[in-house]
Amino acid sequence: MTVLDRLAPSAGDLAGRQTAEPARRLGGTPGAARERIRRVPAPVVIYLAGQAFAVGMLAFLCAARGHSLLGSLTAWDGQHFLRIATHGYTFSTAADTPGSPAFLPGYPGLIAALHTVIGVPAVAVALAISWIAGAVFACAIPHLVRRIPGMDHRAGLIAVALVAVSPVSITLAMAYSEALVCALASWALVHALRGNWWIAGLLALTAGTVRISGLALAVAFGIAAIALAVASIRQHQPAILIAYGLAALMEVIASAGVMNSKIRLLIPAFTILLPAAAWLARQPGAHARWALAVIAVAGSWLGAYALTIWTHAI
DSSP: HHHHHHSSSOOOHHHHOOOOOOOOOHHSHHHHHHHHHSSOOOHHHHHHHHHHHHHEEEEEEEEEEEEOOHHHHTHHHHHHHHHHHHHHOSSSTTTTTTOOOOOOOOHHHHHHHHHHHHHOOOOHHHHHHHHHHHHHHHHHHHHHHHTTOOOOOHHHHHHHHHHHHSTTGGGGGGHHHSHHHHHHHHHHHHHHOOOOOOOHHHHHHHHTTTTEEEEEEEHHHHHHHHHHHOOHHHHHHHHHHHHHHHHHHHHHSSSSGGGGHHHTTTOOOGGGGHHHHHEEEEEEEOHHHHHHHHHHHHHHHHHHHHTTEEEEEO
């Protein structure tokens, strides 16, 4: 056998390569599929799994009650946002009037812009924004948790799970502004902790156009500035997260909104869940998983119940 014979591939080898190459290009092999999954950040996988469970629970109750799943995902405030995105604001200041300026322009403005540019229906754009923003939000949480002494990556992933399955977390998957404001606020906090104050300020300002919760960021940044002036930079890191959570919590308590929406309005105060995540991270793995499973079932059922059986807005 000559050297060329040794180097030349056989006809069978060529046929196998010709068959396998298109499959590799299309990612059709099992190994390629597993590799794509491994490349997805763990917080995104956990968050989307939790939200899929919540939507699945909602779909189950919608089917049982004869409701439309899409109608439920765009109910209540979603109708206001979609009305503003497609027809603009009205002159009425009543919160229950379609197009009321009581709803800030950041979220519906983004819906309108993307709807105009790419031509996709406003409903699809609104839901896509919420799902993408939610995934972006999930990626920020472990970055925040790692800045807290005594909390590790496992605690960060548990915090993501808690956010995804907490009571009425279904609103993060709806045509609501919660997911977008949480994405902006969380990354504003991340950049503030890194000392990137210009980026943090820009994100906080943008969050303020989406929800009034943006004011909580201003409070947190002010307290962080004081902490930097009187203490070490390491000490200010938990302080800014505590300050943001408490400010967002007080904003909800002091607001004149309807009591029915109070639980949902607490979602942007996500840092108040971090102590629970820290506690669960210290428990044996099986105990933590069971606790998260119970919270997922209870939280998802509450959200589905609120949208299909309860007659009040959330």
